[in-house]
Amino acid sequence: MSKGDARTAAETAARSSYGRLLSLIVRSPRDIAAAEDALADAFAEALRVWPERGVPDNPEAWLLTAARRAAGHARRHLGVREAAAPALEQVYDAMQSRTTPEFPDERLKLMFVCAHPAIDETIRTPLMLQTILGLDAARIARAFLVEAPAMSQRLVRAKAKIRDAGVAFEVPEASVLEERLEDVLAAIYAAYTLGLDDVPGEAAAGEPLTQEAVFLARLVVLLLPQAPEAKGLLALMLASEARAAARRGPGGEYVPLKEQDVRLWNGALIAEAEACLRAAAAFGRPGRFQTEAAIQSLHNQSVMLGEVPAPALLQLYDVLVRQSPAIGAAVARAVAYGEHRGAEKGLARLDEIAAARVESYQPYWAARFHLLQAAGQLNEAALAQAKAISLTQDPALIAFLTERLNRAS
Amino acid sequence: MQYMLIFTEPTEVFARREDPAEAPAYWGAWTSYMGAIAQAGIMVNGDGLHPPHTATTVRVRNGKRDVQDGPYADVKEQLGGYVVIEVAGLDAALDWAAKSPSAHYGSVEVRPVLPPPAR
Numbered sequence: 001m002s003k004g005d006a007r008t009a010a011e012t013a014a015r016s017s018y019g020r021l022l023s024l025i026v027r028s029p030r031d032i033a034a035a036e037d038a039l040a041d042a043f044a045e046a047l048r049v050w051p052e053r054g055v056p057d058n059p060e061a062w063l064l065t066a067a068r069r070a071a072g073h074a075r076r077h078l079g080v081r082e083a084a085a086p087a088l089e090q091v092y093d094a095m096q097s098r099t100t101p102e103f104p105d106e107r108l109k110l111m112f113v114c115a116h117p118a119i120d121e122t123i124r125t126p127l128m129l130q131t132i133l134g135l136d137a138a139r140i141a142r143a144f145l146v147e148a149p150a151m152s153q154r155l156v157r158a159k160a161k162i163r164d165a166g167v168a169f170e171v172p173e174a175s176v177l178e179e180r181l182e183d184v185l186a187a188i189y190a191a192y193t194l195g196l197d198d199v200p201g202e203a204a205a206g207e208p209l210t211q212e213a214v215f216l217a218r219l220v221v222l223l224l225p226q227a228p229e230a231k232g233l234l235a236l237m238l239a240s241e242a243r244a245a246a247r248r249g250p251g252g253e254y255v256p257l258k259e260q261d262v263r264l265w266n267g268a269l270i271a272e273a274e275a276c277l278r279a280a281a282a283f284g285r286p287g288r289f290q291t292e293a294a295i296q297s298l299h300n301q302s303v304m305l306g307e308v309p310a311p312a313l314l315q316l317y318d319v320l321v322r323q324s325p326a327i328g329a330a331v332a333r334a335v336a337y338g339e340h341r342g343a344e345k346g347l348a349r350l351d352e353i354a355a356a357r358v359e360s361y362q363p364y365w366a367a368r369f370h371l372l373q374a375a376g377q378l379n380e381a382a383l384a385q386a387k388a389i390s391l392t393q394d395p396a397l398i399a400f401l402t403e404r405l406n407r408a409s
Numbered sequence: 410m411q412y413m414l415i416f417t418e419p420t421e422v423f424a425r426r427e428d429p430a431e432a433p434a435y436w437g438a439w440t441s442y443m444g445a446i447a448q449a450g451i452m453v454n455g456d457g458l459h460p461p462h463t464a465t466t467v468r469v470r471n472g473k474r475d476v477q478d479g480p481y482a483d484v485k486e487q488l489g490g491y492v493v494i495e496v497a498g499l500d501a502a503l504d505w506a507a508k509s510p511s512a513h514y515g516s517v518e519v520r521p522v523l524p525p526p527a528r
Binding site for chain 1: 410412497498499502
């Protein structure tokens with residue numbers, strides 16, 4: 001293992017233990033901020049020490065002991081920390097009285113809290129990244145392209161709502177589990193797509209969130225093995241992750257799927273995605289993420305084999321738009337129709353989408369540009385192109401869109 | 410925990426209360442809803458209110474009393490009644506809110522009740 005790998009492994013272990021402990025401590029005061037504060041010093045110490053000296057045998061016990069020590073002398077944020085003190089002691093006592101030093105994993109409950117329908121949809125992903133993985137507000141703010149104080153404030157407000165409104169720390173009962181799980185999965189997928197938009201190499205943007213999203217999806221699959229959609233989401237993200245190295249050219253420029261160098265794809269991830277999708281399909285309970293994963297799988301196969309099974313692909317897209325209200329699904333379907341059934345058919349599918357929903361949705365305008373160009377309507381194509389460019393900050397994508405029009409004209 | 414369910418209703422629904430053809434169904438729905446809450450043993454208190462045209466709003470500014478005809482804000486949905494219930498948590502409160510008649514034609518705001526200050 002290289003030094004960089006050791007550092008990554010230590011950080012993953014620290015984040016994993018942090019989320020496990022936080023979800024245990026948070027239950028009784030229902031106070032996320034207090035629990036975070038009780039663990040903050042210990043977690044910072046773990047992130048500093050573990051990469052150098054290695055991950056301890058029982059990482060949770062190490063963190064817990066460090067947290068108790070910190071609670072003993074540090075008197076910072078006294079009131080907040082005090083609120084979690086009894087819970088900290090309770091978890092510590094439970095650990096002492098156990099013969100095996102195994103901690104129950106309550107992170108799933110915490111995920112359901114973060115993605116509760118009573119919590120504003122736009123703050124669910126940040127909440128999850130902070131509580132389950134211990135990412136700090138500044139790091140999350142960078143990914144969401146907002147100022148750190150603004151993100152902090154929104155997180156604080158959401159945690160206060162969870163505490164004061166009495167949001168339960170529990171896995172929802174069977175009758176609503178599927179519906180509530182969809183919210184959890186959607187929040188994870190939002191982190192992933194946000195990570196995809198990150199411009200690699202731009203220090204200001206931080207490392208992409210894609211890895212964090214994959215970690216969260218793996219966690220849901222582990223803790224809810226009977227949920228096919230969780231497996232579908234993991235398969236979807238792994239199939240996309242497999243292409244990460246080929247998505248950008250040597251100069252950071254954007255490379256569309258069909259032009260990617262297949263040798264750069266990660267075969268192990270593709271195989272894992274396929275296995276995951278098969279395991280999901282075995283339940284016989286289809287859903288949006290399984291369909292999206294099947295589409296990704298078909299895309300990967302098409303590029304590798306050099307031929308596209310168009311009817312199967314279009315059928316999957318038809319199924320997807322019935323399952324998912326997302327605009328992304330409708331736009332992707334239109335692109336697929338344009339490619340395999342002619343640009344006019346694609347444009348007709350695009351026109352089916354309500355104008356108000358696509359006004360500021362960049363992929364719609366990029367798709368419209370591409371299809372109008374293919375249909376030979378160059379004037380209108382230029383308008384769509386200008387709109388698409390105005391909606392992205394990614395210089396590689398802008399360069400890609402600009403070059404395409406020059407080539408056509 | 411205690412939650413107040415705040416029922417708001419659109420103007421045309423308030424009109425149903427007075428309409429001989431619709432009033433029995435309107436009041437019947439509320440009676441059976443409140444009955445279900447009482448039956449569940451979670452009722453703390455609750456009332457229906459006269460319609461918004463009966464409201465008077467008072468503000469005191471710089472020691473001067475300003476009294477105005479009508480509710481505090483002129484919006485499409487107005488307060489029609491409230492109930493305070495004692496349940497385990499937000500999910501249970503939301504379930505009860507969803508069962509109310511006004512959830513189907515107006516809206517229900519759910520707020521945790523502040524516990525009395527410790528002495």
